[in-house]
Every structure is written in structure tokens, then in C-alpha cells.
Amino acid sequence: NTLALVAGALGTDRVATLRFDKYGTGKTGLGAYRDHPETLDYPAFVRQAKAAYATLRDQPETDPHALLVIGHSEGGMTALLLGGTVRPRPAGVGLLQPQAIRLLDLVALQLHAQTAEAARQGQLTTEQQDAVDAAIDAAVTALRAHRPVDTTGLPPALAQLFTAFQGPSGRFVDSDDAVYPPDAAAALRPGTRVLLTCGTNDTQVPCATTDALTAALRRAHTGGPGRVPLPGVDHLLHDADHPATPAPAVLDALHRFAGH
Structure with missing residues (x-):
């Protein structure tokens, strides 16, 4: 219920919100892609969000x-991506983790962090960690080159993951990976208010991964508050006490x- 809770917080500032079930979730399910899920790509999700923006606008x-x-x-x-393409341009863009x-x-x-933790706990030797890390990097290189992934050096769970990336979800993975978010920042209207949060306990999207995007937002002359580190906050916007x-x-x- 992450987005429902965010909407509730915005509601206290008299901000009306529109949420929707994206493809693969809730009542939407796979929608028009139900009979051919392998054709679902990331741009379809962007188009869906644009339609939601138009609905809210109207x-x-x-x-x-x-x-x-x-x-x-x-x-x-x-x-x-929406912030730089929809009309009218939004007054603000909130990027939460x-x-x-x-x-x-x-x-x-994320996978390298997991192998490092496994090595720290004694589940992998240093040599095994290096071998798995090398296999992960080789798998990524193969995916981007549209070559079959060699999974022999990967643990079963990771082998299954990279196999799935080449299966029915291959088109989505390829089209999502083609987007480099810092490049998209250039399309924002100068002065657009941007909030970019990162949680210090977020292992899925560590704060360091937002460095290039933060710099790109400054180059695009967007407004504040900009990047806001959240002490003790995890990826789902919780902390130990909440x-x-x-x-x-x-x-x-x-x-x-939003109150601004």
C-alpha cells in the first residue's frame, strides 16, 4: 500500500491524487497484453501513465x-519521463526512491551487494564471490548484446533470474534498460520543482545510484528541494519505528x- 499511503499524506495537504493499477497488477492485469505478454514493453507503462495524467488533468x-x-x-x-513530455508540463515531479x-x-x-553479504557471512569464499560476480557481469553483457546467457557460473536462483530476463519478459527488460534516467532530466522545464528522495537503509536503490541524476537535474535548472536523503528509511519508505x-x-x- 505504499502509494495509497503516499496519497493519504498528500490528501492532508488538499492535494487530489489519481492512482491506477499498472500492467500486471490489480484489476488491470495484463490488459490488452493478456494473450501475448511477451510483447509488453516499458514504453507501454509510460503510455499508460500518460493516459492517467490526461485523465487527472481533465x-x-x-x-x-x-x-x-x-x-x-x-x-x-x-x-x-512524463515530466518532460506531457502537456501541460507538471509544476512538480516527485521521485521517491x-x-x-x-x-x-x-x-x-543489487546482486553484487548480495554476494558480498554472503561472503561476509561465510556462505561464499572470496574466490566463489569473485566467480559469481564475474558471471553476473557476463550475463548483463550478454543480455545487452542479445546473446544467450551462460548460466553455468551462477547460483540456481540467479540462473533462473537471468533466464527469465531472456524469456517472456525479455522485451520489457531490454526496453527498460535502454533508458538512462539522467538523460531524461534534460527534457524537464527549467524551474520545475523536483523532489528526489533516497533512503539510507534502501538496499534496492542506494543513495549513490542517484548521484548522476541529481547532477543532471541541476544542469537542467530544475527547482528544489532536489535530493533529500532520508535517514533510516528503506525502499518502501518505512523506518525501524514505522x-x-x-x-x-x-x-x-x-x-x-506538495504544500509549496
Whole structure:
């Protein structure tokens, strides 16, 4: 319920929100792609979000000069792409723990962190860790070159993951990985307010992965608050004292962003 909780926080600032079930979730399911899921690609999700933006824009309660686009995780990247392409341009773009680098780079980063932790706990030797890390990098290179992935050097779970990346989800993975979010920042209108959060306990999207995007937003002359580190906050916007609701640091960042 991450986005429902975010919407609730925005509602306290009298911000009306529109949420929707993206492809593969809720009542939408696979929608038009039900009979051929292998053709579903990332641009389809962006088109879906654009349609949602148009629906919100056209509501009688909406101020077209005060529209915001807010996305979480991969949705943050989608929000960034929308911010530079929809009409009217949004007044603000909220990127909550966003996918800020290419998809396969992020996957590799996450997997390398897992092998390092396994080695730290004595589950892998240093030699085994190096071998798995090399196999992960080779798999990413093969995927981008559209070559079969050699999974012999990968643990079963990772072999299954990279096999799936070449299966029915291959088109989505390839099209998502083609997007480099810092490049998309250049299309934002100068002065657009941007909130970019990163949690210090977020192992899925570490703060360091947002460095290039943060710099790109500055070059695009976007407005503040810019990047806001959230101490102790994880990827789902919780902290240790708030495991089921947004952490106070998250709520404060949202109120400052939307309330402005």
C-alpha cells in the first residue's frame, strides 16, 4: 500500500491524487497484453501513465497549472519521463526512491551487494564471490548484446533470474534498460520543482545510484528541494519505528514538496 499511503499524506495537504493499477497488477492485469505478454514493453507503462495524467488533468477539480507527477521506484523513472513530455508540463515531479540508473546496472549492483553479504557471512569464499560476480557481469553483457546467457557460473536462483530476463519478459527488460534516467532530466522545464528522495537503509536503490541524476537535474535548472536523503528509511519508505506507515522523514519531505 505504499502509494495509497503516499496519497493519504498528500490528501492532508488538499492535494487530489489519481492512482491506477499498472500492467500486471490489480484489476488491470495484463490488459490488452493478456494473450501475448511477451510483447509488453516499458514504453507501454509510460503510455499508460500518460493516459492517467490526461485523465487527472481533465477533471473539473484539477488546476492544470498545479499538476504533480509522483512515482516510486521504477515509477519514479516513469514520472521523470512524463515530466518532460506531457502537456501541460507538471509544476512538480516527485521521485521517491527512483530507478536512477539503467535497469541491468541496478540489478547487477543489487546482486553484487548480495554476494558480498554472503561472503561476509561465510556462505561464499572470496574466490566463489569473485566467480559469481564475474558471471553476473557476463550475463548483463550478454543480455545487452542479445546473446544467450551462460548460466553455468551462477547460483540456481540467479540462473533462473537471468533466464527469465531472456524469456517472456525479455522485451520489457531490454526496453527498460535502454533508458538512462539522467538523460531524461534534460527534457524537464527549467524551474520545475523536483523532489528526489533516497533512503539510507534502501538496499534496492542506494543513495549513490542517484548521484548522476541529481547532477543532471541541476544542469537542467530544475527547482528544489532536489535530493533529500532520508535517514533510516528503506525502499518502501518505512523506518525501524514505522514498519507499516511512511516514516516521518518521508511525510515531511512530501508536505514540503506538495504544500509549496
